[in-house]
Amino acid sequence: MTAFGAMELDAALPRLRAGDPAAQEALYRAFEPQVYNLARRICRTTEDAEDVLQETFIEVFRSIGRFRGDGSIWAWVRTIASSKALMKLRRNKYRDTDELFEEAAPMKRDDAALRMDLEAAMERLSPTSRAVVWLHDVEGYTHEEIGSMMEKTASFSKSQLARAHTRLRGWLGEEVAV
């Protein structure tokens, strides 16, 4: 992970606020992989993820004046990226077809290749469940934060997470590593 350290940020912040293209590019390069990865893990298509990447940085540079600089810049950028990715899900109305999505292409339990492929299993989850798993288990957001970002409750996030892990468990047919 490319760090955009506190010292670098202190130096870059006034230039970012002034709209300096070189400073913007440095920030973009520093966080492009993380933002895209987060977006791609949540969105269904690479095109959607690229849109989220672009929308995130447009928002970051537009509102950099509101970033106070006392917290982690990555945490701030990540919140914007998560919000954009979830907004993309809502706009595409994936949520309405969650059940259909998971049931449309059932995975064969005895398919060894798929059983071992966590990425394929994640892709098979409904977009909402996948987003909750990624935001909670990988990005470290709390259920309260995820519920708020999704305009739902913390309980909704909890039940989506449990449901997703039940499905992943079934699809992956995991053995405990010794």
Add this chain to the structure above:
Amino acid sequence: MNHLTMEQLVALREPSTEPGSHAARQHLGSCPACRAELDRLHQRVARLRALPTLRPARNRFNAVRGHLVADRRRKRVRWAGLGGLALAASLALFAVVRPAPAPRGAAEAALSNELIETITRSQQLERALVAISPENRVLDSRTATITGRLEDRLQLVDRDLQAAGLMNEQGRLIEQLRLWRERVGLLDALVDVHVTRASYAGL
């Protein structure tokens, strides 16, 4: 006690103590099957965190910059251009509708009517553009370049319109009509670009 549900296992990973977690932990101490299930859950999450970082196939920075530059241009056009434009429009309308010192010919009356129609059309397009809210749309770099050029030309037309308002009466009507027509063409193109080539950023 039955085996723990996935909801209970997932809750055991949370830092806070939830109702029922004490009983769940007690069960875990005496149930190898549930301990194994919790291990699987931990391992699954560890594998998720270890997935490779995906990278975009295309560099989007130029598109981001293009959007920001277009943003600035648009603000300049709005603040610098529209104020003067409103003045130009009112001057043009005043020139057209004020009592004529002498009976106007049919050709001049037709020109005046056309000018009013063109200004009205320009105002309609301006409202359509505001309704589209271009600042909330994502443009690829090529489209951002096109809109930037259109906005630059629009700014020049607006400046010329203000100058035309100060011209003497002879020729003013024709020049204003020419400029307002050009303005309508540019606005029409801008609306078209935003409707057909951009997507909402949803900001």
